[in-house]
Amino acid sequence: MEGAATPRVTASYLSSYIGKNVIVVGKVIQLRGDEATLDAEGSINAHLNRDAHLAVGNGVQVIGKVNPDLSIKVLTSLDLGQGVDYNLANTVAEIAHQQRSIFFYD
Structure with a gap:
């Protein structure tokens, strides 16, 4: 069985993880249908x-x-409410x- 780390990232790290799974904690800035804009030390399209x-x-x-355009295809999401310490x-x-x-293993 092959293991893989799922790193916690902010917007600035996305380019290092194209094609890989990541964890992002951010604030929901905008919702448009099946897309959201998140702020995680920078804007992320989800x-x-x-x-x-x-x-x-x-x-x-x-x-x-x-994704190659640095957006994220969300697999799971969890609403954290208002009291988040970003x-x-x-x-x-x-x-x-x-x-x-x-924290990581490759």
Whole structure:
């Protein structure tokens, strides 16, 4: 069985993960049909699945595949509500990338 890490990322890391799954925590800025714009230290376009029930202004955690245009095809999403500490979520992503040997396996 082959294992693969699903790294926590912000918008600035997406280009390093094209074709791979990532975890993003961000704020829902806009909803348009089956697409959402998320703010995760930068704007991310997310292509939602039918199970996504998000609200503008709420936090969200998405797990999805990074497309070549740096959008994300969402596999799962979780509405986190209003009380999200985005600084903490962004710091976790930063530390994970600084300490790759602890958080990732290739």
